[in-house]
Amino acid sequence: MTAEPAPRADLVLIGPMGSGKTRLGKRVAKLIGRPFADTDKIVVAEHGPIADIFDAHGEPHFRALERDAVAGAITAGGVVSLGGGAVLDEQTRALLGTERVVLLWTTPEAVEARIANGKRPLVRGGVDDWIRIAESRRPIYEALARHLIDTSSRPIDHLAAELADWWRTETGAAQTGRTPS
Ligand SMILES: Nc1ncnc2c1ncn2[C@@H]1O[C@H](COP(=O)(O)OP(=O)(O)OP(=O)(O)O)[C@@H](O)[C@H]1O
Numbered sequence: 001m002t003a004e005p006a007p008r009a010d011l012v013l014i015g016p017m018g019s020g021k022t023r024l025g026k027r028v029a030k031l032i033g034r035p036f037a038d039t040d041k042i043v044v045a046e047h048g049p050i051a052d053i054f055d056a057h058g059e060p061h062f063r064a065l066e067r068d069a070v071a072g073a074i075t076a077g078g079v080v081s082l083g084g085g086a087v088l089d090e091q092t093r094a095l096l097g098t099e100r101v102v103l104l105w106t107t108p109e110a111v112e113a114r115i116a117n118g119k120r121p122l123v124r125g126g127v128d129d130w131i132r133i134a135e136s137r138r139p140i141y142e143a144l145a146r147h148l149i150d151t152s153s154r155p156i157d158h159l160a161a162e163l164a165d166w167w168r169t170e171t172g173a174a175q176t177g178r179t180p181s
């Protein structure tokens, strides 16, 4: 029997816009003492604001940039927060098949204020856009995830502590005290 390849990243956070991937990812990385990367931030650093990329070149161009950012970040390791739609890419989904993937979910009520800053071109129509997109992607998210966290109402510190505990259990770090490769 062939063993499943070991995950390259410590954690990969997926989920809809505003579910807290960036904020929680940063926090949990600090707790477990591992580097943090956010694929949206990588794309922005290299190519400028996401809304500008969508407006100037369209979504498929953004997805291609995002695919490369995801592959690079996962190969580098640590805690990786993906953009909400990164899972639409087939190559990315194949990569995530062997990763420790955590799905963050939230309610429309909780997300409405979180997505109101105009930085996300796909929800310019507000929370109705968010509901349509989140629900259409839900089966993809659920098929990839090994663990689910609802970020609607609990304080970020509690969520981060819970996720760090899950990581320790999954990796055996609690028992051995070592950092997994
Ligand atoms: N658990 C939480 N409680 C309250 N506010 C939160 C929580 N998680 C995130 N937020 C706030 O919601 C907003 C969006 O969070 P964040 O940027 O982490 O979402 P995201 O999942 O990375 O979204 P995207 O897919 O668009 O990158 C931020 O202003 C953040 O501070």
Ligand SMILES: O=C(O)C1=C[C@@H](O)[C@@H](O)[C@H](O)C1
Binding pocket: 016, 017, 040, 050, 082, 083, 084, 085, 086, 119, 120, 121, 122
């Ligand atoms: O869910 C999405 O499709 C997106 C989420 C954000 O993280 C950004 O990657 C961008 O706004 C698109």
Ligand SMILES: [Mg+2]
Binding pocket: 021, 022, 023, 038, 040, 081, 082, 083
């Ligand atoms: Mg984010």
